[in-house]
Amino acid sequence: MALPKFDVLCPDSLDEACDMLESHASEGIKILAGGTDLLVNIKLPVIAPRAYVLESSTSQLVSTHSEELWKDHSGPLAPPSPAYLLSLHRLRNELERIEELPDGSLLVGALTTARTLQMSELVRLKWAALAEGADALGSPLVRARGTLGGNICNARPAADLFVPSVALGAKLGVVSIHGYEVIDASEFALAPGKTRLQSGQILVEIVYPASPPGTGSAYYKLAQRKALDISVVGAGVRLTIDSLLKITSVSLALGAVGPTPIVAKTVIDVLLGKKLDDSTLKLAATAAASDATPIDDHRGSALYRKQMIEVLTRKILTTAYLRARRSL
């Protein structure tokens, strides 16, 4: 399967990258990280070859993603492939890193691959939901190339690194020629494939709040097979408990049950100040299901998804609570 014509720009620094994005904005330019979403979309008619779109509809010159899932390549209104790809591969030294900051938070560079996240003992110990998202993503080959930044910016509602990042309360550090900006992961996605990222902006780092004693997290993906499948439902949670084992903070995110990863807000009221016993678990599961707006599709019906949200919510809460107790 051949790729259409485009030019690839290879900046040696972030400043150069920002300048290039700005100066080629009008011709259509897309950032290339691992390419596991972008190159598939360009090869399939999800992002149609430029010439085709120019002929069929001259007004369709948008450089954002189509609404389609990464593999559903149906729509005739696919946006044109960009004239330029800005490859970040020379910025690996700068943007591929995992670092615990002095305040205990975790900084992950946008080019860090799912494979590297999986292999990091630090991430698995203190930000387990992120490690488990990485475990669930695609296959070993996809994890070797697919990056955290690409997973978040691609903004699929089922994205296996994005959903746990929302649960963990991540902050996204973004640069452009106009400077540095921080965006909450929970507010980043607007619709499938659409984000708050303005043209000219690059996601450079993702910062996860500290994981003090009494904190635990978990992510679980339900799919029809273990490798190479998109979730029917995904769910991630982070919670903190006090010495009496009562929950003092909690954040739960759901994937594949709405147009973007969803923060389950009613769960918070159910859980705050409580120990995690059977009746609380049950209430929390029902609350989570009521927060979601799943649809019927070939991966599962809306009803099935609602029921599975309950099952997954119980599962991840139990796991995260256990981890929180162990870390007290």
Add this chain to the structure above:
Amino acid sequence: MKKIISLTVNGKVVEVAVEPGRTLLELIRDDLNLPGTKLGCGLGDCGSCTVLMDGIPTFSCLTLAIQAEGCRIETVESLSQDGHLSKLQEKFIEKGAIQCGFCTPGMLMTSTELLRRNPGPDEHEIREAISGNLCRCTGYQKIVEAVQGHSEEGEK
């Protein structure tokens, strides 16, 4: 516009001019004449195009040649030395882990990396490692046995 990149392929430094849209797979097969690496789906699903890039199993069909600049690439052609197949290749033959052979180069590269990182993998670890490499013929069992058989006897 073509770009000149330099990379190491099977131990040799090569400098080539590539079209920006050229995949690493096309570079390896068509420009460097190393046809061992196969094109299956072209979309990251099957793993028949797997090579090692800086030691990591990588689908060359979804990697631009330009993205591999400065990297160390190993293809299936690097496994045999002076006309002798590697131990792992011998095991694939001995255990019947090859039928049509189309997945074999990718399977070999993925398993080679697994064995470097984990010389004595158990069945679960082997199945997990090759879960991005599809095989339509063998049902995987023979491939698992070949990798296991190799690790029982140790590296050549």
